[in-house]
Amino acid sequence: LTLKRFIWFVISLAIGCTLGLLYGWVFNPSQASSVDLGSLRDDYRADYILMVAEVYQREQNTTTAISRLELLGDDTAIHQLQFGLLSAQKYNFAFNDLQLMGKLYQALQVIPVQPGGLP
């Protein structure tokens, strides 16, 4: 009788767990699950990075550019930019656009490395 009860307990546990997962993943995803900039497809992400570079060309403000790049995820701004450059080449962005991104990359590289690592 005890073994039978245990088996049913495990089955009910599994059913409860499934319902809980369905609630959190299907019916009511948390705020953390909302679609953020970090979830953009590679080509859209590269275009976002190009926009940051275009704005940087006018503003010449590396701090703002870094904060905009960091919105793309947990990776550092310079890594986001490297990724964007690779994607831009892969998707045949215009040469002028690649140049703009390259200029921003150069600007970020000359920023002194902070104790926390690269920007």
Next chain:
Amino acid sequence: VNRPSFPWYLLAGLGIGLIAGIIVSLLIAPLRYTQSNPAALAAGGKDIYRGLIALAYLSDGDLGRASARLALLQDSNLVDALAAQSQRVYAAGGSVEEAQAFSLLAVSLYQKNHGSPTPAAGTPMTVMPTAQPTREITRAATFTPLPTFTPRPSPTVTPTQGAPFALVSRIQVCNPDIPNALLQVEVYDAANTPVFGVPLTATWDGGSNTFFTGLFPNINDGYADFEMTPDVSYTLQAGEGGEQVSGIQAPLCTKADGSNYWGGWMLAFKQP
């Protein structure tokens, strides 16, 4: 009688499993989206994306590219979305440059979508200056047809430079053919040129709203309007440090058949 006991162990298993599942799905391993397109972004992400599009347009002046990027967001009305975000940015105390970037892009898109608008035939408008008899003017008098739109290569948004704007005319408008309780504003520089992108701040008891000139280029670059709530008194200021005009309230007008409706005001500001 040996009655079977309630299967508490089943209920306990279900409850523990449910709690564990919720914790895992919401906290430990929340759902992650990948390979999204801009249209799928949450509202905050869309605002950031739209803001960057407007700022990039300020940088390169490429309206085709800005339009294509905005189309990715799949807003039902691009111009309205830009204008609304412009006002949100300004109202939240954000960067004036960013707010103006939205306005500039909205106006450019409007001009692109509507070509070189020829104003509709002038709608007769009854204008009642406060202390003068009623006279007839045509709205066409205030319309300035724009030349064929040319993308602005290097937009320079400096509309509010110079002396503060001062009120030069305040006219009560009773015209049942225009929306009720409409506050219309026109802003001119010292050379009498309509000024685009001037923030107009309407404040009232318990609230305020900022709107911008230039979103109705079919009228003129210095035009903006705002729908008042009847029985509410507004104070309006054009630009930063401009003259504050208080006591603006929708007047009650009477049609020819004797019925009443809410009229509006036409205010003009100018730099001295």
